[in-house]
Amino acid sequence: MSEGENQGGGRDPGGDRGSGHGSGGGQRGGRGSGRPAQGRGSRDRGRRPDSQRTSSRPSERNRGTDPARRAAYDVLRSVAATDAYANLVLPPVLTERQIRGRDAAFATELTYGTLRMQGRYDAIIAHASRRDVTSLDAEVLDVLRLGAHQVLGMRVPGHAAVSETVGLARSTCGTGPSQLVNAVLRRITERPLAEWLDLIGADAKDETARLAAVHSHPAWVVRAMRSALAQTGPGDGDLEALLEADNASPAVNLVVRPGLADPEDVSDADPGRWAPTALVLRGGDPGAFEAVRSGRIGVQDEGSQLVALAAAAVPIEGPDRTWLDLCAGPGGKAALSAALLAQRAPDGLFVANEVAEHRARLVEQSMSAVRGLLPGIEVRTGDGREIGGTEPGRYDRVLVDVPCTGLGALRRRPESRWRRSPSDLSALGQLQRELLTSALAATRPGGVVAYVTCSPHLAETRLVVEDVLKRTDGATLLDAVEVLAGVSAEPLGDLDGPYVQLWPHRHGTDAMFLALIRT
Numbered sequence: 001m002s003e004g005e006n007q008g009g010g011r012d013p014g015g016d017r018g019s020g021h022g023s024g025g026g027q028r029g030g031r032g033s034g035r036p037a038q039g040r041g042s043r044d045r046g047r048r049p050d051s052q053r054t055s056s057r058p059s060e061r062n063r064g065t066d067p068a069r070r071a072a073y074d075v076l077r078s079v080a081a082t083d084a085y086a087n088l089v090l091p092p093v094l095t096e097r098q099i100r101g102r103d104a105a106f107a108t109e110l111t112y113g114t115l116r117m118q119g120r121y122d123a124i125i126a127h128a129s130r131r132d133v134t135s136l137d138a139e140v141l142d143v144l145r146l147g148a149h150q151v152l153g154m155r156v157p158g159h160a161a162v163s164e165t166v167g168l169a170r171s172t173c174g175t176g177p178s179q180l181v182n183a184v185l186r187r188i189t190e191r192p193l194a195e196w197l198d199l200i201g202a203d204a205k206d207e208t209a210r211l212a213a214v215h216s217h218p219a220w221v222v223r224a225m226r227s228a229l230a231q232t233g234p235g236d237g238d239l240e241a242l243l244e245a246d247n248a249s250p251a252v253n254l255v256v257r258p259g260l261a262d263p264e265d266v267s268d269a270d271p272g273r274w275a276p277t278a279l280v281l282r283g284g285d286p287g288a289f290e291a292v293r294s295g296r297i298g299v300q301d302e303g304s305q306l307v308a309l310a311a312a313a314v315p316i317e318g319p320d321r322t323w324l325d326l327c328a329g330p331g332g333k334a335a336l337s338a339a340l341l342a343q344r345a346p347d348g349l350f351v352a353n354e355v356a357e358h359r360a361r362l363v364e365q366s367m368s369a370v371r372g373l374l375p376g377i378e379v380r381t382g383d384g385r386e387i388g389g390t391e392p393g394r395y396d397r398v399l400v401d402v403p404c405t406g407l408g409a410l411r412r413r414p415e416s417r418w419r420r421s422p423s424d425l426s427a428l429g430q431l432q433r434e435l436l437t438s439a440l441a442a443t444r445p446g447g448v449v450a451y452v453t454c455s456p457h458l459a460e461t462r463l464v465v466e467d468v469l470k471r472t473d474g475a476t477l478l479d480a481v482e483v484l485a486g487v488s489a490e491p492l493g494d495l496d497g498p499y500v501q502l503w504p505h506r507h508g509t510d511a512m513f514l515a516l517i518r519t
């Protein structure tokens with residue numbers, strides 16, 4: 001998972017839209033007709049989903065659709081249909097349709113908030129419509145989710161949210177579905193969020209299902225988070241706080257790449273709490289700063305900075321000038337690590353390897369400013385699993401930041417939690433083991449490997465490390481907590497080694513995992 005790609009682009013500006021988006025232009029299909037969809041809803045039950053779409057004249061369909069809501073709807077459809085990332089699809093849609101300022105902020109919050117909270121809204125929609133959401137046409141369900149988020153997650157007045165969303169339903173799905181939308185949304189406006197959460201909590205069959213519905217996470221993710229928290233000193237008592245933290249938009253963190261910039265190069269930012277390289281932007285667009293545009297300062301989660309700093313800080317005997325980043329794309333940690341190597345050995349070699357060509361190009365871009373400090377940077381495209389065999393014992397330090405489910409960075413990609421499934425874990429687990437094995441083989445005796453994931457799932461963290469270490473002679477686990485204490489500006493507290501596991505709700509970082517291994 002790349003914080004470089006996710007941060008900033010995935011931020012929710014939030015905002016009280018009041019009636020700015022709630023008045024005028026809405027379809028009035030529901031007005032004066034009581035709860036027209038109730039009758040229709042019962043007739044719809046048992047129909048095939050596509051029967052929910054009814055035809056109406058195009059002129060009638062497009063009348064009065066609010067552009068910001070329409071943009072959010074189109075992005076949701078695109079995300080569902082093409083597996084696209086919302087933070088990549090939305091900006092061009094806003095630009096093409098000339099949606100700017102408060103309207104763009106509204107569309108952004110509506111899109112990201114709806115995607116992130118769709119599990120909660122589906123449970124509410126199911127209760128309010130008295131039907132399983134899987135029986136709804138996907139387009140109708142997306143419109144209902146958008147309406148639910150306006151009513152329960154933004155401060156759009158109920159009448160405006162209903163009328164505008166019914167207008168959207170009419171223009172995208174047709175008249176019949178718009179009546180269903182009208183009825184369901186009216187029911188949703190009848191209760192405040194807290195009451196809905198009690199109701200969906202009471203509907204849940206067990207505590208995991210309750211947490212999943214109330215905090216909008218897949219149940220298997222709730223279970224995985226509970227197991228991972230249980231392995232930490234404070235235990236899993238703060239599971240709900242973690243799930244809530246996943247639902248908040250993270251502040252934009254910046255990394256001041258050592259030797260390339262100073263914190264003063266960015267106004268409007270505060271120092272990070274832990275990493276001496278970190279800044280927290282108070283607001284605005286990081287791209288507004290020349291130092292960010294030129295790559296002297298990067299956008300990077302503070303947790304990612306901490307693990308890269310710790311990987312560089314482990315004392316090693318003998319030469320310390322040949323470093324490898326085995327899975328470098330898009331290059332955030334590689335750029336920080338290479339800047340650190342430049343300070344230690346300006347004639348050193350930093351190899352940044354990445355399997356995907358397009359991501360290797362991103363690595364090249366991330367590293368461009370660092371090249372001035374460290375001429376010996378080599379960006380390669382290749383399978384990291386082969387490097388242990390082709391270059392055994394060549395490197396003093398190896399960072400292996402493995403591909404993972406990204407469950408530690410759910411704050412950044414609103415749709416990602418719904419994309420993953422437990423079945424991803426076995427394929428990833430195999431790849432993670434092979435990459436770590438290769439990293440260990442590529443490291444010289446006495447060197448160090450840093451195994452990193454942005455997932456706290458035990459199957460991607462300690463189980464991988466313990467499994468590989470069992471099969472590797474001469475490799476020893478180091479106390480990563482102790483090493484981290486030496487680089488963090490403040491004690492991180494409640495971490496018990498040998499592994500480092502950071503958490504959004506405890507540390508305000510992504511849930512990065514770090515194991516340090518001496519070869």
Ligand SMILES: C[S@@+](CC[C@H](N)C(=O)[O-])C[C@H]1O[C@@H](n2cnc3c(N)ncnc32)[C@H](O)[C@@H]1O
Pocket residue numbers: 001002003004304326327328329330331332333334353354355356359382383384385401402403404454
């Ligand atoms: C978690 S990301 C790395 C993030 C990166 N360290 C950073 O801080 O920007 C994992 C990367 O591993 C790459 N990858 C996946 N399989 C790989 C393989 N077999 N060899 C090398 N890289 C691989 C993915 O394309 C992805 O870019």
